Amino acid sequence: MKILSLNQIKKIDQYCIDNEYISSIELMERAAKSCFYWIMNHFHPLHKVIVLAGNGKNGGDGLALARMLYQHGVDITVYILYISNHLSPEFVINKNKIFKYGIELKKIKKGDPFPFLNRNSILIDAIFGIGLNRSINKYWKSFFHFINDNKFTSVISIDIPSGIFMEKNREDLEVIIKADYTLTFQVPKLPFFFPDYADYVGKWDLLNIGWKDEYTNNIPVKNFYLDKKCIRSIYKKRKKFSHKGNFGHGLLIGGHYGMIGSMVLSAKGSFRIGIGKLSVYVPRCGYQIIQTIIPEAIVNTDLRDNFISNIPNDIPVNAIGIGMGMGKNPITAYALESFFFKNKKKETPMVIDADAINILSDKLNILNFIPENTILTPHPKEFHRLYGPWKNDYQKLDNLKKLAKKHTFYLVLKGAHTVIATPNGDLYFNSTGNPGMSTAGSGDVLTGIITGLLAQGYSPKDSCLMGVYLHGLSGDLASIELNEESLIAGDLLNYIGKSYQEIKK
Known part of the structure; x- marks a missing residue:
């Protein structure tokens, strides 16, 4: 609209x-x-x-x-x-x-x-x-x-x-x-x-x-209100003779000691949104957790036990999500920087979230080495650290558009009416979601969802629009049964399927 x-x-x-x-x-x-x-x-x-x-x-x-x-x-x-x-x-x-x-x-x-x-x-x-x-x-x-x-x-x-x-x-x-x-x-x-x-x-x-x-x-x-009609036009119906190879292979990178749960939530988000195959790269301390809780995932581990020290760039995948629970250890920051330098010319769609954004905020020159059409998903404080302060909401949106245009990024600024900025200056305001989703891990689920959509062949723009809408709708459906106060990020996962059903009606 x-x-x-x-x-x-x-x-x-x-x-x-x-x-x-x-x-x-x-x-x-x-x-x-x-x-x-x-x-x-x-x-x-x-x-x-x-x-x-x-x-x-x-x-x-x-x-x-x-x-x-x-x-x-x-x-x-x-x-x-x-x-x-x-x-x-x-x-x-x-x-x-x-x-x-x-x-x-x-x-x-x-x-x-x-x-x-x-x-x-x-x-x-x-x-x-x-x-x-x-x-x-x-x-x-x-x-x-x-x-x-x-x-x-x-x-x-x-x-x-x-x-x-x-x-x-x-x-x-x-x-x-x-x-x-x-x-x-x-x-x-x-x-x-x-x-x-x-x-x-x-x-x-x-x-x-x-x-x-x-x-x-x-x-x-240049401004749009994201509604069901728009999402229906994006949605791709599955064909009868499709197989897992038709729905992509994704890679999620992140986690450190005490924060492997972020990767669990992201991985489940990718699977629930319909990804065909998913690899997860975590420090060694996350191996048993991921393998036990998400048997569907392929688990790859870093040489280090408690944090990531090296990020592989030779795993053939259709989409990458990076940063969830990663931490800001200097060795991890260097590994992330090296990963972006090596992937500058690659065309694998990517979602950057959480600590990966915080590391970028400390080393802004790295932004120049991130591939075009990459998706960044900051919350307001992360965006503040990444771009700088704003005096009012109009200036905040202007900053969002400037960053998206300068680097040819898609920016997903999370919050009430999550806003998506595209490289051509368009803004999309989400119509779904509720205050109950203001809880730890909600953003990790969103990153997994968007990565899963990218892997399935949705464009970066459509992955943002559809991912944000379905994520919010899952929260709305969950809050009806559970109420906003008791909602936790894991609950969103159980309503992604129902959110798909809603947009098909």
């Missing part, structure tokens, strides 16, 4: 109006009706609702929604916030419609005392919408503080929480309405994927207002 810019959204709205021969008010009715149905389905019985409406288009949405709720017997209180002198035509039309139903419209202007608001109400935020691009004055900042300090039954923002800028960073986060739910129209908005805004966006839902696929198909974008 495409993530559109503000101008692109405006153009599609206008295209919809022009090609369906409807007015902007009729399109606004669709938007309000989709919000109305969502609210009626999620809050029952519904008694008291307060609507805060600005005097722009978002305010028009709020007034139309207020009218629909009133018609269905809901106790409605509407406040018009006159933050600017400009009144949009849609706002004026919906304001006149409200009057016909005898609904009282209360006004709030700069300098007015703040009104008493019944906390036993649902608050609808329809103040600014996606068009806001400048700061508000001191009075309205205080008013927003006043709203956030009240504990309403629930706060619902229309399209985007008021105060968030669509396309630039906001440092004064305290002047954003804190929503429990954000009802956004047709496509997700980029700020929804930023950790800085998580407490303000709350849970967000996409509402359909009737855009047709033809409206968005030819619009070029």
Whole structure:
């Protein structure tokens, strides 16, 4: 699914109006009706609702929604916030419609005392919408503080929480309405994927207002929301007469004394995602562990007992995953450096994770010897060590794109809405996963999954997209039965098969 810019959204709205021969008010009715149905389905019985409406288009949405709720017997209180002198035509039309139903419209202007608001109400935020691009004055900042300090039954923002800028960073986060739910129209908005805004966006839902696929198909974008439709288009169905040789041979390299479990999780991830054959290279202390727990794997050991001292580059495989539980022993770091130097001209797809990334952070010149189209899977702290700090989420994404483009890498920045950066500057935000996956070993499973997909012949890009999505979906399915708090990395392995079943539905 495409993530559109503000101008692109405006153009599609206008295209919809022009090609369906409807007015902007009729399109606004669709938007309000989709919000109305969502609210009626999620809050029952519904008694008291307060609507805060600005005097722009978002305010028009709020007034139309207020009218629909009133018609269905809901106790409605509407406040018009006159933050600017400009009144949009849609706002004026919906304001006149409200009057016909005898609904009282209360006004709030700069300098007015703040009104008493019944906390036993649902608050609808329809103040600014996606068009806001400048700061508000001191009075309205205080008013927003006043709203956030009240504990309403629930706060619902229309399209985007008021105060968030669509396309630039906001440092004064305290002047954003804190929503429990954000009802956004047709496509997700980029700020929804930023950790800085998580407490303000709350849970967000996409509402359909009737855009047709033809409206968005030819619009070029650089940001995407990874959904089931995309993964279905990537998935390769197995043929009846296939054999293990058709699904590749992978090699996982890592582990040191006390951290062999990382390799166990990665190896199981590769097998569960469907790899045909897997070799595992570990220090000697890991031999019995791997051989006992994963009899399906071929185990190769280093000469050293407790850490890796030399990494072979002569094992013929279709994909390599390296770094899980490897440690940063100087001898291991030198072995990793030598391995990359020897493999610069090889075309074997590779995933670099964990301690291998940390070693690279100490020796950045090694990045120049890593083959193009290699996949790196850092978490935020590892990426910070690898690239440097960032001031805000926009800069973080910019750093991610710069590194991917400079070295022709695929970068998988793990976290809520894991983001995948491609060498051509595209960003893909994942739609699966949950906080229960914030547990030791979860990333090791992901590396095994992506390595397994690479070995099966999926491209580096498709391996990232499919691996991240199925990994998160496995976590979602596991959390339904086990709950987020009790989830451990090993649980993800048991739901990879079910995640495959989900995308086939």
